[in-house]
Amino acid sequence: xxxxxxxxxxxxxxxxxxxxxxxxxxxxxxxxxxxxxxxxxxxxxxxxxxxxxxxxxxxxxxxxxxxxxxxxxxxxxxxxxxxxxxxxxxxxxxxxxxxxxxxxxxxxxxxxxxxxxxxxxxxxxxxxxxxxxxxxxxxxxxxxxxxxxxxxxxxx
Amino acid sequence: xxxxxxxxxxxxxxxxxxxxxxxxxxxxxxxxxxxxxxxxxxxxxxxxxxxxxxxxxxxxxxxxxxxxxxxxxxxxxxxxxxxxxxxxxxxxxxxxxxxxxxxxxxxxxxxxxxxxxxxxxxxxxxxxxxxxxxxxxxxxxxxxxxxxxxxxxxxxxxxxxxxxxxxxxxxxxxxxxxxxxxxxxxxxxxxxxxxxxxxxxxxxxxxxxxxxxxxxxxxxxxxxxxxxxxxxxxxxxxxxxxxxxxxxxxxxxxxxxxxxxxxxxxxxxxxxxxxxxxxxxxxxxxxxxxxxxxxxxxxxxxxxxxxxxxxxxxxxxxxxxxxxxxxxxxxxxxxxxxxxxxxxxxxxxxxxxxxxxxxxxxxxxxxxxxxxxxxxxxxxxxxxxxxxxxxxxxxxxxxxxxxxxxxxxxxxxxxxxxxxxxxxxxxxxxxxxxxxxxxxxxxxxxxxxxxxxxxxxxxxxxxxxxxxxxxxxxxxxxxxxxxxxxxxxxxxxxxxxxxxxxxxxxxxxxxxxxxxxxxxxxxxxxxxxxxxxxxxxxxxxxxxxxxxxxxxxxxxxxxxxxxxxxxxxxxxxxxxxxxxxxxxxxxxxxxx
Numbered sequence: 001x002x003x004x005x006x007x008x009x010x011x012x013x014x015x016x017x018x019x020x021x022x023x024x025x026x027x028x029x030x031x032x033x034x035x036x037x038x039x040x041x042x043x044x045x046x047x048x049x050x051x052x053x054x055x056x057x058x059x060x061x062x063x064x065x066x067x068x069x070x071x072x073x074x075x076x077x078x079x080x081x082x083x084x085x086x087x088x089x090x091x092x093x094x095x096x097x098x099x100x101x102x103x104x105x106x107x108x109x110x111x112x113x114x115x116x117x118x119x120x121x122x123x124x125x126x127x128x129x130x131x132x133x134x135x136x137x138x139x140x141x142x143x144x145x146x147x148x149x150x151x152x153x154x155x156x
Numbered sequence: 157x158x159x160x161x162x163x164x165x166x167x168x169x170x171x172x173x174x175x176x177x178x179x180x181x182x183x184x185x186x187x188x189x190x191x192x193x194x195x196x197x198x199x200x201x202x203x204x205x206x207x208x209x210x211x212x213x214x215x216x217x218x219x220x221x222x223x224x225x226x227x228x229x230x231x232x233x234x235x236x237x238x239x240x241x242x243x244x245x246x247x248x249x250x251x252x253x254x255x256x257x258x259x260x261x262x263x264x265x266x267x268x269x270x271x272x273x274x275x276x277x278x279x280x281x282x283x284x285x286x287x288x289x290x291x292x293x294x295x296x297x298x299x300x301x302x303x304x305x306x307x308x309x310x311x312x313x314x315x316x317x318x319x320x321x322x323x324x325x326x327x328x329x330x331x332x333x334x335x336x337x338x339x340x341x342x343x344x345x346x347x348x349x350x351x352x353x354x355x356x357x358x359x360x361x362x363x364x365x366x367x368x369x370x371x372x373x374x375x376x377x378x379x380x381x382x383x384x385x386x387x388x389x390x391x392x393x394x395x396x397x398x399x400x401x402x403x404x405x406x407x408x409x410x411x412x413x414x415x416x417x418x419x420x421x422x423x424x425x426x427x428x429x430x431x432x433x434x435x436x437x438x439x440x441x442x443x444x445x446x447x448x449x450x451x452x453x454x455x456x457x458x459x460x461x462x463x464x465x466x467x468x469x470x471x472x473x474x475x476x477x478x479x480x481x482x483x484x485x486x487x488x489x490x491x492x493x494x495x496x497x498x499x500x501x502x503x504x505x506x507x508x509x510x511x512x513x514x515x516x517x518x519x520x521x522x523x524x525x526x527x528x529x530x531x532x533x534x535x536x537x538x539x540x541x542x543x544x545x546x547x548x549x550x551x552x553x554x555x556x557x558x559x560x561x562x563x564x565x566x567x568x569x570x571x572x573x574x575x576x577x578x579x580x581x582x583x584x585x586x587x588x589x590x591x592x593x594x595x596x597x598x599x600x601x602x603x604x605x606x607x608x609x610x611x612x613x614x615x616x617x618x619x620x621x622x623x624x625x626x627x628x629x630x631x632x633x634x635x636x637x638x639x640x641x642x643x644x645x646x647x648x649x650x651x652x653x654x655x656x657x658x659x660x661x662x663x664x665x666x667x668x669x670x671x672x673x674x675x676x677x678x679x680x681x682x683x684x685x686x687x688x689x690x691x692x693x694x695x696x697x698x699x700x701x702x703x704x705x706x707x708x709x710x711x712x713x714x715x716x717x718x719x720x721x722x723x724x725x726x727x728x729x730x731x732x733x734x735x736x737x738x739x740x741x742x743x744x745x746x747x748x
Contacts, residue, residue, distance in 0.1 A: 063430070
């Protein structure tokens with residue numbers, strides 16, 4: 001726990017005196033730690049004077065922020081309009097099924113987290129998903145499974 | 157010594173299609189072959205359906221290759237770059253210096269102003285931009301003209317906001333210019349939240365300096381010293397290229413103190429959005445930059461008087477700014493030569509959905525929808541019938557085939573009940589259920605409502621509940637009237653554009669596809685075969701050739717049948733995903 005607090009302080013302190021720091025500081029924490037640990041909010045209040053309630057309000061308002069840890073690979077499955085009419089719901093089902101996800105979004109071995117997102121802006125290649133910062137387009141059932149198997153193989 | 161330049165299309169769409177491996181291979185081959193071959197990256201030409209794109213520029217001119225993979229890249233390198241003989245079979249003929257006449261023309265009806273450089277320059281190299289008259293407009297404005305003259309040019313050009321509402325840009329600038337205050341802000345809205353729209357991403361990835369130059373000219377006119385670009389965090393490549401562009405512009409003295417030796421001082425910061433559709437609304441966007449939840453504010457005061465941090469602020473979207481340098485360079489009359497009387501110039505549209513040639517097109521305002529979708533976009537794949545085009549995203553509407561001759565300009569599109577929006581066009585075919593589509597949009601706006609106004613927060617939820625019921629086969633008499641009543645209330649009692657337009661997808665589908673709603677409610681049928689509770693999948697024994705394509709595609713292995721014999725679906729196991737129907741070459745799969 002101590003280690004997390006130290007890490008958090010290192011990430012929060014550079015934002016002292018910064019205008020409109022709430023979102024950038026939360027982004028910095030999430031980029032480095034993958035999510036916003038619960039103790040972030042009290043430390044943001046202590047260091048930057050932004051009330052913890054406000055920081056938490058901002059964190060839960062925006063789609064980007066997460067208050068629970070994610071797996072090593074974050075899979076964003078696009079459900080924008082173009083992907084939707086080209087069967088993204090089926091792709092999402094296929095991926096969740098393949099990773100054996102039932103009520104959770106993260107696999108038990110913490111390798112994958114699956115998230116449905118609004119639009120990744122690669123509509124001409126619909127349906128699309130993004131793993132980390134890599135975008136995969138023109139997905140089918142089989143193709144999405146092959147891509148996941150590729151990531152799995154690298155883990156083994 | 158002859159030199160050959162190879163350009164690899166390296167925007168998000170190209171990379172997603174496999175440009176990374178192609179580039180790596182070409183770079184390795186070039187390294188083996190000495191210094192006379194240069195490899196460059198470029199943005200997107202707009203023909204996303206043909207990515208990855210590779211161009212070879214040799215003595216004969218420009219040769220564009222489509223759908224390049226490593227195998228094709230190897231042949232292009234060996235036969236064309238080394239051997240001097242273009243590989244005819246891989247060419248995109250319309251843009252190539254030689255080869256046969258193209259079967260179809262994609263660029264002939266287009267007019268590129270905002271997209272003029274995208275796909276032609278390396279977006280990470282300021283010299284490429286300058287070589288194509290980049291920063292000439294800024295130089296002219298600062299050194300040879302005056303803010304009032306430039307403002308008049310923008311007013312005369314008739315340029316209107318490309319983000320959706322179509323407010324005259326010059327008038328907006330003029331209001332902010334008149335506002336008193338020693339500190340004014342300039343904001344660029346790059347929070348392209350419309351699902352189905354990607355023109356801003358492409359502009360930022362393909363020609364970031366044009367957007368920066370447009371902002372600089374606006375700042376000069378208005379008297380702003382600080383600028384912000386509010387860009388979606390979902391666009392990492394656009395953010396990276398913007399950062400590079402801003403650094404390069406600073407190094408060359410286009411940003412910072414005393415720009416180009418004039419008294420003009422201006423700098424630009426990037427703010428990464430955190431994912432909220434409502435932040436496309438400018439007052440919500442300002443709140444987000446300030447570090448607050450993105451909730452709209454009551455107007456007046458208008459942003460031109462009190463915007464970001466309470467100071468006079470001008471906000472335009474990416475495409476609007478990208479048009480400005482061209483207008484300043486060529487003059488208002490040249491811009492007005494394109495388009496219609498009230499909607500001047502060109503507009504970039506992103507074509508996606510059930511369309512043959514998905515990508516970006518830039519056309520003069522006023523050309524009919526049909527030309528954009530069928531002539532340039534190539535129409536609907538797999539010989540399916542056109543059903544609707546969705547324009548304007550969650551704030552827009554779905555237009556039927558009967559309206560395909562509507563000209564694309566602000567007034568004509570608004571008259572249909574849809575909106576121009578930022579230019580997303582999602583095409584739908586006969587296998588798209590319009591009730592489900594309107595449910596999809598409502599679920600989006602319901603999730604994205606910031607919660608400030610009761611009618612938007614709860615009204616959209618009530619509408620969504622009704623639509624969910626209709627799609628589940630539990631629609632009731634009176635549902636459609638209830639939807640219309642709620643829609644009217646939400647539109648009139650919401651503070652910002654999100655709520656005011658959220659009912660549009662439902663209203664337009666009720667207007668143009670009412671019989672489809674009625675089929676769901678009265679007959680418990682989904683004519684398009686989408687709503688799962690209302691359909692079962694079957695295979696026509698007469699049409700099935702036993703090719704096993706559906707057997708392989710089925711994710712739950714519920715299709716049985718030997719090769720060459722008609723297949724059957726085990727209904728108990730079927731999850732109704734439609735994969736079999738997608739892959740069937742003979743249309744033997746049907747729903748009832």
